[in-house]
Amino acid sequence: QAQLVESGGGVVQAGGSLRLSCAASARTFSSNAMGWFRQAPGKEREFVAAISWNGDRMYYVDSVKGRFTISRDNAKNTVTLQMNSLKPEDTAAYYCNSIGGWGTTSRAAWTYWGQGTQVTVSS
Numbered sequence: 001q002a003q004l005v006e007s008g009g010g011v012v013q014a015g016g017s018l019r020l021s022c023a024a025s026a027r028t029f030s031s032n033a034m035g036w037f038r039q040a041p042g043k044e045r046e047f048v049a050a051i052s053w054n055g056d057r058m059y060y061v062d063s064v065k066g067r068f069t070i071s072r073d074n075a076k077n078t079v080t081l082q083m084n085s086l087k088p089e090d091t092a093a094y095y096c097n098s099i100g101g102w103g104t105t106s107r108a109a110w111t112y113w114g115q116g117t118q119v120t121v122s123s
Contacts, residue, residue, distance in 0.1 A: 001112055002026030004096055009117030012086055020081040020117055022096030026110075030074040033099040035106060036081045038092035039116075047106045049081060050099045059103050063089075086121045093118050 008020040020036070035050035049070040050059045058070050069082040079096055093116040100109035 002029075002110070004110075004112070004114035006094060006096055006114050006117040009094060009119045011120045011122065014087055014121055014123050016086050016121070017082070017084045018086065018119060020083065020094055020119070022079045022081075022114070024077045024079070024096070026077070026098070028098075029077045032109070033102070034072060034079040034096060035099040035108075036070065036079075037095045037097060037108060038090075038119075039095070040092040043092075045095070047108075048094070050102065050106050051079065057102075059106065083119070086119075088121045088123045091119060091121050 003025045005023045008018060010018060012018055031053050033050055033052050036048045037045050038048050039045040048061055048064055049068055051070045051072050055072050060068060067085045072079045095113055095116045098109040100107050
């Protein structure tokens with residue numbers, strides 16, 4: 001099965017920025033919408049942002065809209081999440097996955113997950 005490898009997390013103060021990257025080995029990467037999810041301690045994993053297969057559409061949940069930007073490079077099989085103006089409530093492990101559905105119905109389409117990358121925002 002394909003592999004997902006997330007990187008770029010770290011510890012940052014509120015108001016700071018981080019850039020997350022996801023490398024996917026799936027042969028179907030370039031034909032799939034991709035997205036980011038996050039899971040805070042004690043909470044369920046939640047959808048954060050999605051990008052269409054060719055990068056012409058993006059969708060963000062309200063809590064990150066205007067602060068996060070998702071992008072992709074199909075030549076490198078990578079998807080990136082630029083996170084600005086970070087808040088303590090953004091603290092979570094972040095994961096990428098293929099996206100099924102769109103908008104409010106976005107969900108992870110692949111059953112496998114990478115190890116995630118931890119983002120910690122201090123106040």
